[in-house]
Amino acid sequence: MEEITAYINQIPIKRNFVENLPYNSKLKSRARALRKAGNYSEVVFWQQVHKNKFHSIDFDRQRIIGNFIVDFYIKTLGLIVEIDGESHNDKEEYDDMREEYFKSLGLKIFKTTNLRVLHDLDNVMKELENFIIEHFSIK
Template structure:
């Protein structure tokens, strides 16, 4: 049985740590630039989840995985959170290839729009909760008396 990470809405959430993820060190410079850019939706989301404030789950911001930099990463779940802004409007094929690669590593990707983060943050957080419960939640086995 996997270790329980947290409980969301009375449902235990199992850890799903994905080991040995590929890492491209040549992306470090770009990573630093992305962190300095202070993209508003990412800053808003980060303030909501940093320091384990969201169900005591630890989020990393701007994480290198393979040849990509993901917006947020939950190491204990193998979960990537992507906040798509206008730069993604013409990149559906690229995003699809990227997501397929990340999922091939055993990771899951939760996508939301920067508009929703800026304007409907509570809805985004509820959708993230639901996503985590759906993919990582476990129901206690029923006992028969």
């Protein structure tokens, strides 16, 4: 029997916890600094999801996975949420390698952009709902 972790629009969402994720403790202070610095679009997104505001789903901010720090992570789903800004320009090869690494660990990735979060937040949140339903609903 699959464990239900949340409901989105009355649709049960199954737990997909990925165990034993690699963790580079040397990145701990960097992750803390990124949380403190607060990229504006990430802060806007965080206001929508922290304290279980988004369908009672718990989000972590600036989570270390292996040798990388992801913007947001949902442990119960094994889902990374990335908000790409200008720092990702001209880094397609690096981003592709990073994504393949996460996928090899069994993680899913939802990506959006800074501009979309700042100017189209309602639709971004709806797309995140739909992504979670598509990948984690009990069928």
